């Protein structure tokens with residue numbers, strides 16, 4: 001019954017941290033090539049939700065299916081899903097003891113068993129795409145926040161994932177660096193990548209999202225295409241939230 | 249025109265730092281006088297009035313007022329090689345040099361891969377063992393009981409570190425295990441062994457274990473002591489490594505997981521390299537302590553360098569010269585420990601350059 005066009009399919013999923021009910025009855029079907037923006041107040045479970053998709057967090061009830069692979073306790077399935085999903089974190093999480101290039105080629109060589117020179121060639125291509133090929137031999141600590149985040153995106157792309165997960169990729173950045181990261185993400189969206197982004201960058205959401213999802217208290221409260229979501233929100237909690245972040 | 253800032257002159261700096269007030273001047277001069285007096289006395293005792301040649305040994309201790317280095321000249325082979333048969337001591341010397349060379353080479357970054365390091369150490373130990381033990385190619389057999397002196401000290405240290413370090417990594421990982429009963433058991437084992445004195449562990453392995461284990465598992469006393477010591481080392485080092493691992497942000501492991509890396513790849517490429525960096529000062533410290541505490545094996549009846557030092561002055565002919573012998577042995581310890589700590593400092597500098 002799995003729709004072959006589905007990238008991610010989450011059904012009746014619940015997640016607990018001990019006794020704390022962090023996600024409640026999540027149902028979500030994300031098509032291949034779709035761009036999703038998830039927003040909501042702090043502590044609403046946005047990070048938890050996307051971290052469940054690649055099993056950085058384990059869900060307890062319901063099912064998650066990524067590109068036809070069921071996310072269960074089968075380690076092969078988990079590996080398979082992690083190979084197909086790239087993730088970008090709020091705090092970059094680059095490996096500080098490796099150069100930018102080494103950061104990019106490590107997983108392709110170890111996980112995809114790619115040969116070094118091919119991995120390096122691909123990495124340089126992607127570093128060029130995020131506009132920092134000249135930093136390849138530097139260490140992450142020598143780069144600005146915006147540059148580090150672009151490296152992190154390139155590193156994730158080096159695994160040639162079908163789905164990209166972003167967890168507030170710009171919220172640790174100084175304001176003047178936000179746009180350089182968003183530009184890269186917009187470019188990626190135009191290439192047809194399936195993207196699930198937790199972000200409060202509403203301009204980005206309007207520009208590229210196919211659907212905006214609003215979460216609160218561990219539940220999906222409302223989801224709609226951006227125009228409808230921003231101009232005509234249905235749920236009062238959504239209205240209150242938008243009122244706050246858009247400064248009405 | 250570019251101007252370079254040269255800072256205040258040396259004279260001005262010294263005057264500002266050491267002679268700025270009357271009290272400072274008094275303290276500076278007093279301390280300088282004391283240092284000069286100590287250095288001068290040591291120079292007089294250790295060099296100027298010292299007796300160097302065993303031929304002049306009769307002058308030693310009879311009012312010459314100087315050190316009697318003649319004892320070293322006469323007895324250095326005992327100190328370095330212990331009870332190793334006299335004609336065969338060249339073997340012990342080369343074996344010792346081989347281990348030191350192996351240790352030195354493994355400090356060179358080129359060797360820093362699991363394959364190169366293990367190849368290096370297998371060769372190093374093989375050379376050491378074949379030369380020391382002999383029993384082929386016309387080399388006479390010298391059993392472990394007759395090994396001694398510096399070669400034995402270095403052998404024990406190298407083996408303890410080499411067995412202990414991988415063991416420490418395994419212990420640290422087990423203690424971090426997600427299965428609570430494994431983590432807890434490992435925690436109890438580590439804490440128990442750490443709460444025992446090293447001496448009691450060495451005794452247990454040297455003397456008690458043979459009663460407990462089946463005959464084929466006993467092995468020579470030397471190896472039992474090494475295993476016991478390695479276990480002790482591993483427990484301390486495991487806690488150091490665990491501290492290094494815990495100081496890493498959780499995001500490091502998560503990023504590696506998100507990239508699909510397996511547990512062992514994450515451990516060996518992401519977690520351990522960074523954990524060791526964080527734990528480097530403590531690790532060097534632990535190595536220094538381990539090197540110095542090899543002297544405890546004397547009590548089990550081994551003739552390591554301190555014991556052979558005791559023997560060097562322990563006869564009627566030289567029994568007055570213990571200070572000189574201890575100075576010499578102390579100098580040997582110092583050479584190794586100092587080299588080790590300088591190497592640690594070099595590594596820290598090297599990593600600091602890399603990361604900022």
Ligand SMILES: Nc1ncnc2c1ncn2[C@@H]1O[C@H](COP(=O)(O)OP(=O)(O)OP(=O)(O)O)[C@@H](O)[C@H]1O
Nearest residue numbers: 017018020022040041042043044045046047048049
């Ligand atoms: N490891 C954890 N253990 C226990 N509770 C957790 C854990 N991680 C998150 N939580 C709780 O789960 C809830 C959802 O957290 P989550 O990080 O998903 O929120 P978020 O929507 O991403 O918030 P933010 O915008 O601040 O990042 C929060 O109430 C949080 O306290």
Ligand SMILES: [Mg+2]
Nearest residue numbers: 046047048168
């Ligand atoms: Mg979050």
